[in-house]
Amino acid sequence: MKQKITFLTIIFLLTFNLFAQSNYVFLGSYNRDKSAEAxxxxxxxxxxxxxxxxxxxxxxxxPSYLTVSPNGKFVYACTDTKTPNAGSISSFEFDPAAKSLTFLNSQRSGGENPVYVAVHKSGKWIANANYTEGSVSVFPILENGKIDSIAQNFQYMEGSTNKERQTRSHVHSSVFSPQFDYLFLPDLGADKIRCYAFDENQKKPLVETKNPFTKTDLEAGPRHFAFHPNQKFSYCIEEMAGQISVYQYENGVLNKIQRIAAHPDKIKEGFESSDIHISPDGKFLYATNRGRENNIAIFSIDENGLLKNIGYQSTLGKHPRIFAIDENGKFLIASNVLTGNVIVFRRDSKTGLLKKVGKEIKMENVSCVQIKKI
Incomplete structure (x- = not known):
């Protein structure tokens, strides 16, 4: 009997290891050197x-910004970022068994300085935001993961009131709605959050809506955008104003219900707020602040979607551009561009607070981090 139990235990462990998933962390950088690990x-x-x-x-x-396909087989990156008269979106195949990441192909991004790329839940489309020329591009994805020719490209010209930073449109992200039936485009240069309906079955999936944009406060500089897991609320981090705007969300329409500072009250200027994410349980929101404060602002989220600040956590580096939270909400990982270090924090699910764990990773000019369970 004892031998039988031992044999069954071994079979169970072998089966578990065969189907067990791992969490992979993908790091992008402003490497500017093809000989470096980009x-x-x-x-x-x-x-x-x-x-x-x-x-x-x-x-x-x-490769300043990365995203991973829903099935974990492909990585899409904004490449040739901050390169004059250039800009591309590139695809890579990720094979955990072979421990390899292999370049597949690239396409011109449809505008200079691509800064954000999102993949549709079907894995058949990607949408990228081009900052310098203020545009959005949509590409079909082939079955082998390669990026097909551009399907649509919309460019915008209008700016806003800040004569130094808002002389024209600067689209800073492209974010799908929870049902993937709308695409939202925070436009730092125009103080707008643009919106299109998204029909994945059409050759040109972006469709104009009755509400093509939501105006933000002047000189807000909307940058990144996140939806609550309950799909009722959305949150926009405003780079220039250092604020977070909270919206009720329904069928592509945003109605603002709160605006709250991402920075401590003592900070009055020099805002460079950057990224924003919500814990998988929907109880906490996190936002990064660069510039004078290199930290992660932590907020609790009430049932009505409103935010309450509960503290700040240093990112233990300078210029935290992008951070990510794993699917189980156990870890938050921050990337600091100017100090070239990546910090892993363990997240307390009850308090929302963060504590550094493990050893930091060094990567020169690290600009992006994504986590995917595969």
């Missing part, structure tokens, strides 16, 4: 928070 992949130890080097790719310039 994208690095790490495996996240979900007990200790330790990051272990897994794969990397070279011969790519400035």
């Amino acid at each position: 994208i690095q992949v790490y495996q996240l130890d979900t007990l200790s928070g330790k990051l272990v080097k897994f794969a990397s790719v070279k011969n790519v310039v400035n």
Whole structure:
């Protein structure tokens, strides 16, 4: 009997290991050097928070922002970012079994300085935001993960009131709605959150709506955008004003219900607020502040969607551009561009507070971090 139990235990462990998923951390950078590892992949130890080097790719310039396909097989990156008269979107195949990340192809981004790319839940479309020329582009994705020719590109010209930073449109992100039936485009230059309906079955999926944009406060500089898991609320981080605007959301329409400072009250200027994410349980919101304060602002979220600040956590580096939260909400990982370091924080699910764990990773000019369970 004892031998039978031992045999069954071994079979169970082998089966568990065969189908067990791992959390992979994808890092992009402003590498500016094709000989450098432009994208690095790490495996996240979900007990200790330790990051272990897994794969990397070279011969790519400035992959400033990354996203991973729903099935985890492909990585899409904004490449040739901050490169004059250039800008591209590139695809890579990720093979955990072979520990490899392989370049597939790239397409011109449809505008200079691509800064954000999002993938549709079907895995058949990507949408990217081009900052300098203020535009959005949509591309079909082929079955092999390669990016097909551009399907649509919309460019915008109007700016807003700040004569130094808002002389024209600067689209800073492209975010799908929870049902993936709308695409939202925070436009830092125009103080607008633009919106299109998205019909995945059409060759040109972006469709104009009765509410093509939502105006933000003047000189707000809307940057990144996040939806609550309950799909009733959305949140926009405003880079220039250092504020977070809270919206009720329904069928592509945003109605503002709150605006709250992302920075401590003592900070009156020099705002460079950056990224924004919500914990999977919907109880806490996190936002990064660069500039004078290099920290993560932490907010509790009430049932009515309103925010209450509960503290700040230093990112232990300078210029935290992008951060990510794993699917289980256990870890938050921040990337600091100017100090070139990546910090793993364990997240307290009850208090929302963060505590550094593991050893920091060094990557020159690290600009983006994404986490995917595969």
